[in-house]
Amino acid sequence: MGFLDHSSNNIILDAVLTDVGRQFLARNDGSFSIHKFALGDDEVNYGIISKYGRTVGREKIEKNTPIFEALTNQQHSQKYKLISVSNPNLLRLPTLTLSGDANVDGLNNTVTLGRNQTKTSTITVEQTIKNETTIDVELRDQTFVVEVPNLFVQILRQTPDNIDGQQRATYILTRSASENSFGGSNVQFTISVKSLTDSLFTVYGTTANKAKIKAFVKITGVQSGAVKDIAVIIDKNL
Amino acid sequence: MAIFKEVSTSDIKTTRSFLSQLIDVLQEDVSASVSRRKYQVFVTGGIGLGPGVTSSLFQTIFDQDFTLQTANPIFDMTVGLFSGGATVLSSQTGTDAAGKELFPSSSLMMREKIDNYRQFASALLGDSTLSFSSALDSSDTADKMDVALFIAFKRLFARDSIKRETMAIKFYQSASIIGPNPSAPAETWYRGVGNLDSTSVSGSAIYTDIGAATNKLSTFGGQVGNIVDSANTSRNVGLMFYDRGILVLDLTKITSSSQYMSGNIDAMTSTGRTTLGGARTETVFKSKLIPDFLVSASIDNIVDHIAATRFQSGSQTAITFQNTTNINSTLIFCRAAADEFNYSANPTFIDSDDRIVVIDVGQEDTQQSFTFVTSVGMYDANDNLLAVAKLSRPVEKSPERDLTLRVRLDFAKKRSFRYTK
Numbered sequence: 001m002g003f004l005d006h007s008s009n010n011i012i013l014d015a016v017l018t019d020v021g022r023q024f025l026a027r028n029d030g031s032f033s034i035h036k037f038a039l040g041d042d043e044v045n046y047g048i049i050s051k052y053g054r055t056v057g058r059e060k061i062e063k064n065t066p067i068f069e070a071l072t073n074q075q076h077s078q079k080y081k082l083i084s085v086s087n088p089n090l091l092r093l094p095t096l097t098l099s100g101d102a103n104v105d106g107l108n109n110t111v112t113l114g115r116n117q118t119k120t121s122t123i124t125v126e127q128t129i130k131n132e133t134t135i136d137v138e139l140r141d142q143t144f145v146v147e148v149p150n151l152f153v154q155i156l157r158q159t160p161d162n163i164d165g166q167q168r169a170t171y172i173l174t175r176s177a178s179e180n181s182f183g184g185s186n187v188q189f190t191i192s193v194k195s196l197t198d199s200l201f202t203v204y205g206t207t208a209n210k211a212k213i214k215a216f217v218k219i220t221g222v223q224s225g226a227v228k229d230i231a232v233i234i235d236k237n238l
Numbered sequence: 239m240a241i242f243k244e245v246s247t248s249d250i251k252t253t254r255s256f257l258s259q260l261i262d263v264l265q266e267d268v269s270a271s272v273s274r275r276k277y278q279v280f281v282t283g284g285i286g287l288g289p290g291v292t293s294s295l296f297q298t299i300f301d302q303d304f305t306l307q308t309a310n311p312i313f314d315m316t317v318g319l320f321s322g323g324a325t326v327l328s329s330q331t332g333t334d335a336a337g338k339e340l341f342p343s344s345s346l347m348m349r350e351k352i353d354n355y356r357q358f359a360s361a362l363l364g365d366s367t368l369s370f371s372s373a374l375d376s377s378d379t380a381d382k383m384d385v386a387l388f389i390a391f392k393r394l395f396a397r398d399s400i401k402r403e404t405m406a407i408k409f410y411q412s413a414s415i416i417g418p419n420p421s422a423p424a425e426t427w428y429r430g431v432g433n434l435d436s437t438s439v440s441g442s443a444i445y446t447d448i449g450a451a452t453n454k455l456s457t458f459g460g461q462v463g464n465i466v467d468s469a470n471t472s473r474n475v476g477l478m479f480y481d482r483g484i485l486v487l488d489l490t491k492i493t494s495s496s497q498y499m500s501g502n503i504d505a506m507t508s509t510g511r512t513t514l515g516g517a518r519t520e521t522v523f524k525s526k527l528i529p530d531f532l533v534s535a536s537i538d539n540i541v542d543h544i545a546a547t548r549f550q551s552g553s554q555t556a557i558t559f560q561n562t563t564n565i566n567s568t569l570i571f572c573r574a575a576a577d578e579f580n581y582s583a584n585p586t587f588i589d590s591d592d593r594i595v596v597i598d599v600g601q602e603d604t605q606q607s608f609t610f611v612t613s614v615g616m617y618d619a620n621d622n623l624l625a626v627a628k629l630s631r632p633v634e635k636s637p638e639r640d641l642t643l644r645v646r647l648d649f650a651k652k653r654s655f656r657y658t659k
Contacts, residue, residue: 004630012630013614015645021616021624033618034250034625036242037572037645039579040613044632046586049596054605058634065632067612074623078615081241082579088606088637092592093581130592138240145621162622172621222621225241225583 003066018074019165040078043067075147075168075218083225085138094129094139094184096221096228110231111217113153113193114238120156120192125219125228127184135182141221144187146171149215151200152234156190191217193234201236211236242617243578249571257563261395262555263312265408268299269437269551275304275311276538280350282506289510293536295350296388299545313391313557317489317532317540318355319348320369323384325529326352343506345533354537358388358486362479364458372474372488373464374455381474385532387492387544389485389557396483397561402463403451404560405478405485410548412441412494413527434501434514434531434539437547444468445492447478459484483561493548495528501543503535566649572614574641582609608636614643 004014017025024032043065049057071077083093098106103113103121111121125144129135148155150169160169175185196213204213213234220227267273276294284290296316300309319326321339329348332340341348360366370383391400414436448471450463460481467473476487489495500515514534515525525531532540549556581587581594587609589595597605610632616625627645635641 004628006631008630010630011633013627013643013645014630015614015625015627015647017625017647018623020622024618024622024624031618032624034245034568034570034616035619036244036617037570038242038615038617039572039574039609039611039635040615041582041584041610041632043612044582044584044586044610046582046584046595050589054596054598058608061610062632062634065610065612067628067630067632070613070626070628072626074626077623077626078613080582080584081615082609082611082635083241083581083583084243084578085581086577088577088580089602090581090607091594091597091602093583093588093594095588095592132592161620170622222242223240227583227585 001069001071004069006066014070016070016072018072018077020074020162022072023165038078039082040080041082042079073166074164075166080227081225083139085136087136087138090136092129092132094127094135094182094224094226096125096219096226097128098228098230099124099126108231109229110233111191112233112235112238113191114235115193115196116238118235118238120190122188122190123230124186124188126180126186127182127221127224127226128180129182129184132182135184137183139224140179140183141185141187141223141226142175143222144173144175145220145222146173146187146189147218147220148191149217149232151194152196152204152213152215153191153193153217153232156192158189185221187219191232196234196236198236205236241583242621243572243574245570245572245616249573251569251571253567253569255565255567257565258401258560259397259563260560261312261558263299263301263557265550265552265554265556267301267312268549268556269546271542271546272303272305273300273309274298274541274545275300278538280347280536284510285506286508288506288508291346291504291506291510291536293347293504293538294541295354295537296390297538297541297545298392310394311392312395313389315390315541315545316354316388316537317351317544318353318358318386318388319351319532320355320382320384320386321352321367322369323382325384325532328529329533341533346503346505346536348533350537351532354388355386358386358484362457362459362477362482362484362486370477370486370488372476372486372491374457374462374477376474383476383486383488383490385489385495385528387487387489389487391483391485391559393483395561397563399461399562400478400480400483401560401562402454402461402480403447403449404558405450405463405465406444406446406468406559407465407485407487407557408442408444408549408555409487409492410438410440410442410550411492412438413497413499413543413547414438432501433547434499434503434543435546437551441494442550443492445475445487450478489532490528493527496526499525499527499531503531503539505534568647568649570616570645570647572643572645574611574635574643576637576640579611579635579641580607580609580637606637608634611635611641611643614645616645616647
């Protein structure tokens with residue numbers, strides 16, 4: 001996608017239906033029903049505010065940020081969303097941290113699986129916050145949206161809410177009952193490798209090692225909007 | 239409070255608007271054989287070892303070589319004869335027991351030409367036995383279209399309808415009069431040489447639907463406008479059916495129909511060809527455009543002649559009009575109140591210490607968070623992203639500013655197309 005024309009002072013909205021939107025329209029069963037909206041700021045680099053200050057930084061962002069045209073792929077159209085919180089004086093926002101069994105590397109946000117022995121891994125994603133004693137109640141996630149590459153993996157004992165044309169399965173998972181000392185919620189799920197043939201590794205294997213497939217799982221907290229991207233590495237020989 | 243905000247029913251409105259596009263069809267696209275596609279579905283048997291005749295029932299004019307994948311079909315062209323008109327009756331030898339019209343073997347595709355006319359009459363006038371008249375509903379016998387040229391614009395260009403009073407067509411009334419020896423007597427110019435295949439060079443007229451915007455006629459086939467000669471607007475020469483995107487022209491009126499014609503045409507002979515207009519050495523004129531050429535030639539021959547010679551072959555406009563696309567839109571007003579959407583999940587919004595970067599250190603008691611909006615996502619109840627809109631530049635959102643973004647979803651043929659060469 002190219003950039004939108006920003007040569008005039010008028011703000012132009014470039015709107016498109018996503019592939020899922022068109023799919024729902026084609027169903028002709030009323031499933032295309034706009035219910036809510038979210039605002040996004042994918043292109044904005046707020047680090048500019050840190051570098052140039054609030055006044056100049058604002059102007060630089062407004063005038064020097066080219067905006068990409070709208071994408072029809074719903075997985076990539078709105079990566080980062082704006083958040084509404086009634087407390088106007090928040091200084092910190094919670095983030096999602098990754099932990100789990102021995103296959104999970106929380107530091108590098110990776111999960112290593114195999115197609116033979118190590119086919120499953122239990123993953124925990126938890127809300128945490130630094131230098132605060134508690135997470136604002138409105139930012140405590142009650143639901144998590146987990147998007148997985150349906151060609152390679154699935155979440156055990158869960159049914160995907162939707163599988164799009166790019167074979168990305170979306171699961172909507174409810175938080176665990178427990179919470180951490182900040183009041184942050186967590187979600188736990190088991191990811192499992194599907195039956196993978198050698199030819200799949202030939203096609204989807206990494207450049208460096210055709211015996212390994214690297215795919216990505218995205219977890220989004222519905223209330224906080226926080227996003228965690230996890231790399232899933234599937235080893236043909238494990 | 240969260241990342242989504244519900245859209246109330248009062249924030250969703252539907253509207254209807256109209257988009258017009260200017261279409262120019264170039265002379266060379268109509269005249270070039272590579273941009274005219276034939277569908278040779280009519281086949282006769284041969285006489286002796288003769289090959290017989292094959293012909294299309296209509297030809298499609300493209301904007302470039304039709305074998306290229308990027309070629310767009312502009313319109314279909316064909317001719318038709320009214321079954322009760324003088325051209326048919328003067329040639330018809332009778333009718334068989336089943337009601338089939340009979341014609342001499344020197345004629346070609348007469349029943350197909352009649353059927354063409356009937357098909358258009360059925361679709362546009364509601365009765366296949368009726369004849370077109372220009373002007374519409376004229377009871378004057380002279381206004382009945384005995385021989386009609388049909389130009390049916392493709393939906394790609396006609397869209398939902400053609401706009402009134404925008405149609406104009408530059409057409410050469412005369413066939414070529416250039417022979418091998420221009421100094422020879424005029425009467426010899428027409429014979430043997432083949433003005434059937436020579437591009438017209440003079441006698442052009444512009445036929446247009448001027449006045450149609452204030453004289454809104456309609457009939458079974460929808461809205462109609464009279465096509466007139468721009469040099470004499472009281473002279474009606476055809477009909478424009480706007481809703482159908484079909485132009486019907488009276489060939490008797492738009493051509494010098496009594497002009498003598500000559501050239502080779504397909505025929506039921508041992509060679510599969512014959513010469514219209516007689517041998518060059520003959521001194522008696524034999525064949526006119528109407529009825530001789532229209533009766534003797536196949537539809538392909540007639541359309542070839544009209545398309546290749548009567549529109550010229552330059553880069554000027556041969557036909558121009560404006561189409562209309564009806565756009566049904568849904569307007570969704572996304573209202574972000576002052577206290578909403580002032581924080582972001584963008585990874586750059588917080589530093590490595592989870593601290594919001596848009597609030598200066600030490601100014602926490604006086605400064606509040608702000609964000610920038612670059613996109614609006616429209617979601618269903620299950621969080622599926624159905625539509626997405628992007629702003630051309632970031633718009634600030636802060637506790638001091640509320641924001642209403644009007645997202646317009648158009649439900650129309652969205653392909654934006656401008657015909658240029």
